[in-house]
Amino acid sequence: LNAGTHRPMPGRDFSAATLRQLLEANVMTAANGIEAVLPAMLARRSGQIAIVASLAGYGGLPTAAAYGAGKAALINMAEALRLDLEGSGVAVRLVNPGFVKTPLTDRNRFPMPFLMPVEAAAARLWQALEYGRQFEIVFPWQFALIMKALRLLPYPAYFPLVRRATG
Template sequence: MSKKVWITGASSGIGKALAIKFSNEGWQVAASARRENLLKDLNNQNPNIHPFPLDVKNEDEAKNIFQNIIKKFETVDISVFCTGIHDPDAEKKLSSEKIREIMETNFFGTLNCIMAVNTYFREKKSGHISIVSSVAGYRGLPAASGYCASKSALTSLAESLYFDFKRHNVRVSLVSPGFIQTPMTDKNKFPMPMIKSPEFAAEKMFIGLTKKNAFEIHFPLAFTMIMKLLKIMPNWLYFLLIKKGMKTVKY
């Protein structure tokens, strides 16, 4: 029997490439996002990908959609929560409304989906919840106050849940991508070092999710190692380096 995965954020970018990768590997994929037409296009090209349109901001809707997925698939092995928004232009001006919107989608939207699978995986005593965060969750970056806060909250959430679900034999993993070329990063007006394709991200994620057992799946390695170094640096050095770097970038 083929294995089954639920992927949110599947209408574009990393989530879409991941849905196609799982489908090509023979998995049945439940694909969620708001734009139903894009999910239908995916289904037309990949019959293993089944559309389950969802706005993750609605907790009840997330629960209902997961019940519908279980009705269709009977079982789910992995859930990958890849939904996210970022608005670099709006973040240049501090806006509580914008930060709330980002938190509602990136953090609470992911939490709503975790709540949808919570009882199912705990009772099954197996399964895997994967949370797509970012290296932007390691430290605060300029013009990204809402985005960095949402991602650092997700990273902490994943670490806490790792312990809580481990007791029920459920794996929790964290995905921390560097720059990946998607509609989200197309909005960035600065050069993005070591940027990779969504297919590269999907390949790394598929291996990390299905063939390895590490908590964190991060890529590309050369870039994420630099970000990890920044994470452990003393504040004074971190601020100095980023301030210097920002002088060369129009942001």
């Protein structure tokens, strides 16, 4: 449910209205979708809910205060639902893509490490949803590994590394 949208929001231009719009687009649309399908899945004791967040939800990144906050909320929601729905027959999956070459990423004016062709991302997602059993689906794996490692660092190391990597 919901890959969402991103609007760069540098900290000096922080806007509660922009944050609200992105939370509505990226979090509440997923929540509304889950609310709509979950009762029927629970009643039949089967189903799969795939929540699309982003590797950007792992930690704060420049210009992503609104986008990253929404993606972090989706990650947390997916984790909680996975625990709550265990044994119900409803599988909860978390999809955390990195950069995928689309018309949206074509507009980005910043480095996009391990930019992945959309066809490869779609194939990875399809394969994982159809045949995989893992909770979290990430791609490209190289960028996911870097982002997971960064979130384990203490802030005095995290901030300089992210700043250096993003310019």
